[in-house]
Amino acid sequence: MSYSAQNIRNICLLGHGGNGKTSLAESMLYLTGTIDRLGKISDGNTVCDYDPEETRRQFSISAAVAPVEYKGCKINILDTPGYFDFSGEVMESLRVTDAAIIVCSAKSGMSVGAEKAWKYCEAHKLPRILYISKTDEDNSDYNAAFETLRERFGKNIAPVVAPIWDERKKVIGIIDVLNKRAYEFRKGSRVEIPIPENKRSVFSDLYTTLAESVAETSEEFMERYFAGEEFTYAEMIHGLRDGVKDLSIFPVVCGSALSGLGTQMLLDNIVNLLPSPVEGRPEAGIDSHGEPIKFAVSPGAVPCAFVFKTLSDQYGKYSFVKVISGSITSDLTLVNSRTGSQEKLGRLYTMHGKKSEEVKELACGDIGAIGKMEKVKTGDTLCDTRKVVALEGLELPKPCYSMAIAPKVKGQDDKIAAGLTRLGEEDLTFSVSNNTETHQVVLSGTGDIQLDVIVARLKSRFGVEAELSTPRVAYREKIRKKVKVQGRHKKQSGGHGQFGDVWIEFEPGEQEELEFCENVFGGAVPKNFFPAVEKGLREAVQHGVLAGYPVVHLKATLVDGSYHPVDSSEMAFKTAAQLAYKAGLPNASPVLLEPIGSLQVTIPDQYMGDVIGDLNKRRGRILGMNPDREDNQIVEAEVPMSEMSSYAIDLRSITQSRGSFTYHFTRYEEVAPAAQEKAIAEAKALQHAE
Ligand SMILES: Nc1nc2c(ncn2[C@@H]2O[C@H](COP(=O)(O)OP(=O)(O)OP(=O)(O)O)[C@@H](O)[C@H]2O)c(=O)[nH]1
Numbered sequence: 193m194s195y196s197a198q199n200i201r202n203i204c205l206l207g208h209g210g211n212g213k214t215s216l217a218e219s220m221l222y223l224t225g226t227i228d229r230l231g232k233i234s235d236g237n238t239v240c241d242y243d244p245e246e247t248r249r250q251f252s253i254s255a256a257v258a259p260v261e262y263k264g265c266k267i268n269i270l271d272t273p274g275y276f277d278f279s280g281e282v283m284e285s286l287r288v289t290d291a292a293i294i295v296c297s298a299k300s301g302m303s304v305g306a307e308k309a310w311k312y313c314e315a316h317k318l319p320r321i322l323y324i325s326k327t328d329e330d331n332s333d334y335n336a337a338f339e340t341l342r343e344r345f346g347k348n349i350a351p352v353v354a355p356i357w358d359e360r361k362k363v364i365g366i367i368d369v370l371n372k373r374a375y376e377f378r379k380g381s382r383v384e385i386p387i388p389e390n391k392r393s394v395f396s397d398l399y400t401t402l403a404e405s406v407a408e409t410s411e412e413f414m415e416r417y418f419a420g421e422e423f424t425y426a427e428m429i430h431g432l433r434d435g436v437k438d439l440s441i442f443p444v445v446c447g448s449a450l451s452g453l454g455t456q457m458l459l460d461n462i463v464n465l466l467p468s469p470v471e472g473r474p475e476a477g478i479d480s481h482g483e484p485i486k487f488a489v490s491p492g493a494v495p496c497a498f499v500f501k502t503l504s505d506q507y508g509k510y511s512f513v514k515v516i517s518g519s520i521t522s523d524l525t526l527v528n529s530r531t532g533s534q535e536k537l538g539r540l541y542t543m544h545g546k547k548s549e550e551v552k553e554l555a556c557g558d559i560g561a562i563g564k565m566e567k568v569k570t571g572d573t574l575c576d577t578r579k580v581v582a583l584e585g586l587e588l589p590k591p592c593y594s595m596a597i598a599p600k601v602k603g604q605d606d607k608i609a610a611g612l613t614r615l616g617e618e619d620l621t622f623s624v625s626n627n628t629e630t631h632q633v634v635l636s637g638t639g640d641i642q643l644d645v646i647v648a649r650l651k652s653r654f655g656v657e658a659e660l661s662t663p664r665v666a667y668r669e670k671i672r673k674k675v676k677v678q679g680r681h682k683k684q685s686g687g688h689g690q691f692g693d694v695w696i697e698f699e700p701g702e703q704e705e706l707e708f709c710e711n712v713f714g715g716a717v718p719k720n721f722f723p724a725v726e727k728g729l730r731e732a733v734q735h736g737v738l739a740g741y742p743v744v745h746l747k748a749t750l751v752d753g754s755y756h757p758v759d760s761s762e763m764a765f766k767t768a769a770q771l772a773y774k775a776g777l778p779n780a781s782p783v784l785l786e787p788i789g790s791l792q793v794t795i796p797d798q799y800m801g802d803v804i805g806d807l808n809k810r811r812g813r814i815l816g817m818n819p820d821r822e823d824n825q826i827v828e829a830e831v832p833m834s835e836m837s838s839y840a841i842d843l844r845s846i847t848q849s850r851g852s853f854t855y856h857f858t859r860y861e862e863v864a865p866a867a868q869e870k871a872i873a874e875a876k877a878l879q880h881a882e
Pocket residue numbers: 207208209210211212213214215216232233234250251252253272273274275295325326327328329447448449450451
């Protein structure tokens with residue numbers, strides 16, 4: 193069935209890991225009759241957590257789309273993962289959703305996940321409903337949870353529900369404040385009951401608060417409110433809807449995803465209070481002349497769709513789209529504004545978790561998928577030739593955690609590379625690079641769980657077992673003193689002998705690469721052997737004398753030597769130069785250089801002491817601290833790269849995931865003696881192992 197844009201709701205479930213988003217989506221699917229069995233996380237049979245890695249680990253890894261039909265509306269539920277490693281999935285969903293449901297637990301109330309979700313919503317100017325989950329659980333406390341939310345999010349969070357407790361403080365029913373009706377849950381179904389006597393005053397207080405909010409939405413309402421007039425149900429909905437849309441009211445609902453209590457009420461509120469795609473903020477983009485434009489969601493205009501997610505598994509590739517204007521049908525050819533090429537659309541689907549259902553058309557505002565669009569990537573805009581536009585792309589988290597990746601069985605590097613390329617189509621938050629100095633392939637992402645999932649998928653989807661290890665640091669070596677040394681190579685073995693003899697001065701040089709000069713007097717070394725000497729040294733500097741790392745900033749001057757008219761050869765002089773190098777460098781005060789990077793950590797004030805203490809342990813140099821606009825502190829520091837491998841994880845545990853950072857290489861610096869010994873020992877151990 194095709195819905196017009198007014199009857200579509202795109203909602204995104206956000207919140208802390210484990211607070212019940214996937215279960216809530218399941219409850220909505222079940223209650224609307226979309227599925228006939230309520231799946232459970234513990235049974236691994238929910239619609240949204242369908243991936244084998246999700247069922248095995250029992251948490252969401254990627255965003256899933258599941259539509260439900262309710263009261264003449266199509267609600268596209270976008271279930272996102274709460275684990276911060278997968279925040280890229282949250283960003284993709286936020287890019288296309290028109291509203292958010294922030295799921296908080298009645299056991300814990302406020303959480304870092306809810307805090308982040310709120311911030312995302314603020315940044316995207318998204319209307320939102322707060323849903324307090326798990327009211328059925330022992331030790332749950334709706335009131336306490338609500339208070340923590342109100343404290344953080346302010347007085348504009350407005351309950352549209354009042355829970356009914358039994359004598360053990362367990363929630364057994366709810367009052368739908370707007371509807372002025374109370375319900376109890378008996379044997380899995382909702383039964384209307386009279387509003388309990390002891391709840392009447394709570395109910396009327398909540399109702400009054402809502403009516404006040406409604407009064408504030410227009411002058412007419414305000415006058416009527418002060419005249420003591422009651423608003424009709426339709427007026428209440430209308431007023432609240434406006435308040436939700438302009439972000440002055442954030443309704444609060446509660447319930448249990450397991451029993452279904454509150455789910456129907458949530459659905460009612462989604463349909464009644466949340467905006468349809470046409471009421472959302474305008475899309476921003478760049479037209480074909482490079483000019484910025486605003487682009488409204490409009491059913492009557494030429495077709496345009498934004499690709500916000502890609503699924504690419506063994507069964508094929510699906511490009512998830514939101515139709516921004518017009519409608520799309522599978523016989524259309526659209527322009528990909530990134531490449532400029534025309535793309536004939538593949539089959540169209542609506543997605544229900546892993547199940548795809550073919551459809552003829554995707555209407556304006558709807559979310560679905562296009563099959564087999566090989567050249568289309570996440571972030572692309574598909575548009576009509578008459579109106580080519582590149583809609584604003586995605587803001588994805590930058591990789592901040594790196595590990596070296598290698599096959600368990602030698603020789604399968606290509607298989608790993610191919611698998612990572614495929615996985616990279618789905619997940620834009622990791623990158624792969626080849627470190628030519630350490631000869632390692634380095635996988636960088638948002639955290640250890642993400643990389644662990646990647647390794648598991650390489651095995652299950654591409655049949656290749658990979659191992660992660662701490663990436664090696666690309667140290668370098670240099671000398672600090674000038675030395676003059678002889679290198680003499682003489683061999684007499686049967687017929688022809690070998691003879692080469694050089695005196696070379698080694699000293700610290702200006703340029704990073706080896707600087708070779710000659711200053712030979714009177715032909716002590718014939719000119720034609722100079723290139724051989726230089727070649728010998730160029731080879732030698734690949735391996736320093738301390739720990740085998742490349743030597744930089746070295747100047748070598750050939751100053752003297754001798755030769756033999758018969759036994760001298762290029763080979764012999766090359767060897768002689770290398771002997772000079774080996775003999776000279778250890779006496780030239782060699783030192784290890786390590787890569788240093790500049791670090792910027794953003795943290796809430798209260799973690800300052802711990803973060804600084806930790807940076808000191810990492811040999812970090814603090815350069816400054818500045819507050820940002822959101823009560824955070826930004827710490828600037830310089831930290832050696834060798835101390836940064838686990839920083840993403842450690843900062844997370846120090847700040848309960850509230851901190852974030854960026855880090856990039858800036859320069860090489862001499863290693864302090866104590867750290868040098870450790871690095872040399874590690875390098876030797878590695879060479880030994882190889
Ligand atoms: N008793 C009770 N348990 C619930 C409820 N909702 C979720 N749970 C349980 O809480 C656990 C986590 O639920 P999920 O639905 O996976 O939570 P989530 O928010 O999707 O978690 P992430 O995917 O990690 O972000 C599961 O064991 C659920 O069965 C509820 O309303 N009542």
